[in-house]
Amino acid sequence: MKKIFAVALGILTAIGGFVDIGDLVTNAVVGSKFGLGLAWVVVIGVAGICLYADMAGRVAAVSGRATFEIIRERLGPRTGLANLAASFLINLLTLTAEIGGVALALQLAAGVGPGMWIPVALFAVWVVIWRTKFSIMENVAGLLGLTLLVFVVALFLLKPDWGHLITPAVQPWLPASESPVSYWYFAVALFGAAMTPYEVFFFSSGAVEEKWTKSDLATERANVFIGFPLGGILSLAIAACAALVLLPKGIEVSTLSEVVLPVAQAGGQLALAFAIVGILAATFGAALETTLSSGYTLAQFFGWSWGKFRRPAQAARFHISMIICLVIGGGILATGVDPIQVTELSVVFSAVALPLTYFPILVVANDPEYMGDEVNGRIRNGFGMVFLLIIVIAAVAAIPLLLASGMGSA
């Protein structure tokens, strides 16, 4: 019974924790421009993150080694450092976007801001990382994030013409009103949002934090293969809501108010309140995860003591680096950049960095020294190779598409 409860809790937090500011904004933008015409990207992206998060989680549970220890060991110090620099900077960008998202969500709730909320958000994130146990942090943020299900409810309350809504999803080749360059730019951005590398760093390090062993593999699989796809449905619901309300009126998504507009229209103030709590929990949870990921990547590369299961004094450099990252993220936001634009950049650059993260995981998941008899089978490797190919194509295409489409405005 206790086991079932643990599995159910894991699945629920995986659903609630799946969506972050990148998914929220990108899905709303895409929905407002293309309807469900890019839904196939979300499906592929979710399948990819399931496959590789499961691999990273399995490596961590079986060998006790987290992702970045493996990256350094397999790629050597020079390539490893290049990888660290890229992953770390993109993670910092994502961290900045998440903190900005927390500030924007608080602005939605309070009506003032967002500038004044940034220090509050930074301090809150730090206090939770400093003092709260890993499992409590994960469960509270994940469960509160479930209030985002209000987007699914809103979708039904909007009483859509389902056939009309679904058509672009099943026939994505039909010409959209936007240019093809912009279409493919958003395809890559959406892919980057779904497969953000920090999710893998966090998932594998989290497995070490929670001291997972081989016997926890069933829980791990349930989290990944049930929780993540259900989280993906949340992403699609956000896009569908935007497609129903924003697309016909030609409203562009430039703040979070447009993201929640369909919910407010469908369910009034109560639904809006749920959406705001959900966005706050999702961005705050993701801010915690990205902050921890920045500490995890550095500590694992250099071999420092790390982990929230230790007292801060027993993982000094890990905690110092996270404090510095929070300060840098706050500094970037203090310049007055638009958090939504930071978000859009962060998902595209995530797409660029994807192969750096995923390739070493695939290699080690095949190494019997680490994995014993839990090495990848042929099917996993087959899918792994296919997704690696997609990831490389997306990574190579990302920057040219970014420039050619002028961040999707062309």
Place this chain on the structure above:
Amino acid sequence: MTRARKPQQPLEWYRDPDGRGVDARLHVLDRQMIDTDGVPVSTVDDLELDGVEIGESIDHSRPPQVSEILVGAAILPRIFGGHVPRSRWDRIPWEDVTRLATVVELRVHADDLDATWVERWFRDRVIARIPGGRHAPE
């Protein structure tokens, strides 16, 4: 870059009795080291060899041995080239190594090693002074 040559001996000759060869780059360098309590110490950043000097003639009665594991600044030459003065090397004696596995296990406590001074510096000067720094998360 020298071209790879064919092995001079049959493959078994290079292996240890369990049939598993140890490759310094694959099994030692860049591996995580943990102390007796499982606390991460550092990554193996480089190795120091004893019994062989550049430009000196080789004494074949005394083959070179791995004497120390280098950590800290020793990583820099492996990334950027050049060299770090010997006075800056942080060493962990090879005698402290008990086992090579997916991690390198040491027989000592991380806090007792001179090489982990940076961690102690940040702990004592910064982290321990922030309220709650010495308490376990709740």
